[in-house]
Amino acid sequence: MKSKMMNKLSEWLTDEASALEREMEASQERAADEDEAALTPAEIRWAQEEKEEEERIARRLNEWTDETGTKISRTLYSILCLVICLTLIVLLLYTVTELPSFGSPDHPINNEVSARYIEKGLQETGAVNIVTGMILDYRAFDTLGESSVLFTAAMVVLFLLRKDKESHKYSPLAKVMHDNPHSDTYYEPKNDIILQKTAFVLVPIVLLTGVYVVLNGHLSPGGGFSGGAIMGAGLILYVIAFGFAKMRRFFTYKTYQFVVLIALLTYACSKCYSFFTGANHIPSVIPLGTPGAILSSGLILVLNICVGFVVTCTMYCFYAVFRKGEL
């Protein structure tokens, strides 16, 4: 009985989905010749009346605002802002006078929380770098959120700037690029010999430094984010010197999607594991290793590598879509 109903429901929704797809295709076609869309007489009359009325109102408003309105409201707004800002500065500076002295050890934040991080952090997380141990193990949920913020921003930037098959219908920016494929935004480097030779030497060094910083995140200052930013800079330098055509041989939009997908999934799944075992008081089976060795501190190394990949790709992706609208 139930399965029958489910079947029917799914059939119904599938039907609907295909109908929606058709609708979508139709609307895409419509969007192309929207200007020529036939209007009914009533519609035209409506539009005209509305327009006239709006223009009348706008004219009246403009006359008034042009002369006095803008100035007055602008001045009032500035004064208000200044007053708010001055109040804020006085209040906050007063707060500073009440805070404990800079650099003193008896600050309220030096309490049992930081004490445990320092005293037991090495044993509990396996990370020599206490800050890394704290953000990737003790407070891992925050850091998961932080990676999600980066992912969100990357998605919105891709949405706004990436040029797709139909983007020129929606965005003047994509239209400019579509119509003038050889304009400045499409610029590929000529044989800039100094830049290319320098990059030839520098890019491997930069990338290696990035890898080093990522892999040693639990041992020394650094970690996934800083190392990823360095590696991203290496990729950007490469693309400036050698152009997108060469870059595309090993890094395309598909690569970006794939790397980010795998890295974030690994991240989320390993956190799933550690949150679940932690909350249910199941001991984790992942060994922490010898402190100070590269292969130590359990999941922290894996997480750093994942974050490193995500940040590298996202940095390069930001550069590429800003410069050219595609990867």
Place this chain on the structure above:
Amino acid sequence: MLFVQNFPFMTILLTLICAVVTSVLSGRNARRLTIMMLSVVTVMTAAVMVYTLSTGDSYVYMMGHFPAPWGNEIRVGVLETTMMMVFCVVILFSFLGGMLPSIREIERSKYNIYCILVDLLFLALQALVYTNDLFTAYVFIEINTLAAAGLVMMRQKGRNLVAGVRYMIMNLLGSSLFLFGIVLLYSITGHLLMENIRESVAVLVETGEYKVPLTIVVALITVGLALKSALYPFEKWLPGAYSNATPSVAAMLSSLVSKGYIFLLIKVYVRVIGFDVICSMGVLDVLFIFGLMGMIMGSVSAVRAKTTRMMVAYSSVAQIGYIFTALGLRSEIGIVCALWHMAAHAATKSMLFISCAEMDDACGGTHLRKNLRGAFYHSPLLALAFSLGAINLTGIPLLSVFMTKVTLVQAAIDVGGRHMGLVLGTVAISTLLNAVYFLGTAVNLFTPTKEGDEVLPPTVRKNRYTVVGLIGLIALNLVMGVLSQPILTALAEGLTRFA
């Protein structure tokens, strides 16, 4: 630990994983996956809600291997799960209800980004409702802001981009103030976890230490979150964002995003600082005054609005005013009323946005209020949903918003004095204004068109997703109307355990 207690953590991670997977899917599969994920999360949340209601107690869930002040944790109780349940149902049916317009209006090859942002918005909302740690709250507030701004811009028209940029600027200002607030709070208490801050604050209040910094912290957090939830003097960004976005986005923004921030504010007041400390600070009086002003000014702007969606958007300002007024009454019952109105308004406003956007489309796409005449005769379900929302927000007995008004008046009478007079007067004026614009529009829907009326020929699209979405939302509204008393009791019960 029972297995069902794991569900909140699982829903959060499931949402995140779905968002990540969606980034490589096609638009159609992205849509399917999102619907599936939203339904699964709704069912799981329902299970947790039943569990918490049956035990009546709350529990904390460690996010990792380390207990309270060292690791992150989430807290699950009656209040959180009840609110989350309403939010889940609203987001599911809003997504379904606005499916067709979203497909029509969003660039086809980027449809999956729309689904990703919906997922991330939902992720942030869950984390905000459940979190027990202020810094986690900040991180997820930023996800919420970025995802919401992206969703506002989904249509890519000029107005959308402008609405998006105004939304971002106001919201980032709010986030910065909020972040400064929690940083200051951290530096005077030394904790980020809500319970521990509560203990430290109690000590500080007793000894009288850091009195001014504490007040500044409360002011910064309040102003930051009020900016983000569009309390009256900060509401300039709201109408543009809500009225130009695609309908399901408008529904989600008005019913979920702003509510998430207010829920966090209530959490900060009750769980972090302590409500009696807040009451002695005078911040609530400011909220009270601005809430009252919002109730009136929002309604006045709504009466003057020309398009239906603008009207519904401005009415959100008025409803936010109700919530802050209830919060400003300095009484437990006031908070219960605010919480209830958050749920009631979420259910109603999403229905209004979706039905009015589809009706606008059906009536020639001019979006003008006067153009909706006789809509009932070609799209009956849309008109019925809209009128149900309209009469609900006006405050007709047996429906959910009526209970808000009753509770608000009751709370005001308990407080007495000047507060009572102000609340009674403003509620009366606001109800009158509500009746003018909402009932006026609703009656217009049922007025048959005569010969010679300048009404555009209707273009009705058959579309089952909208039917499913709207019927779901209508059912939610009716259920909330019928069960208002038990839900209010549960919220009051949850609030006593919240502190």
Place this chain on the structure above:
Amino acid sequence: MQLLVNYEETAAIILFCIGFSTMMLHKNLIKKIIGMDMMDAAIFLFLASQGYIEGRKAPIVAGGVQSVEAYINPIPAGLVLTGIVVSVSVTALMLALAVRLYYRYHTLNLDEIIALAGKEEV
């Protein structure tokens, strides 16, 4: 003269207010974004200065010493790390939006952009 003792915090507050007024008073979108970044940076400076303890080292365990007296407080450093990434994401998004708006309206003045958008059809 606690203000001079807490000179890092004082500087952070002044920076925050400069950022705040830049964001509120300038019409240019890029300047608004710069103001916003300054506000965030000021908060991070404030937070980082909270964790500093005179004469102690960075919290990386060296030579097996694990006493509280040896290292500064690691928590603010971790929070700043998290915050910086959030701030970078926000900046990227705002800049992308500024690019799109510039190509549509050929100006970065927000008032003009709003006026131009108001004239567009719905």
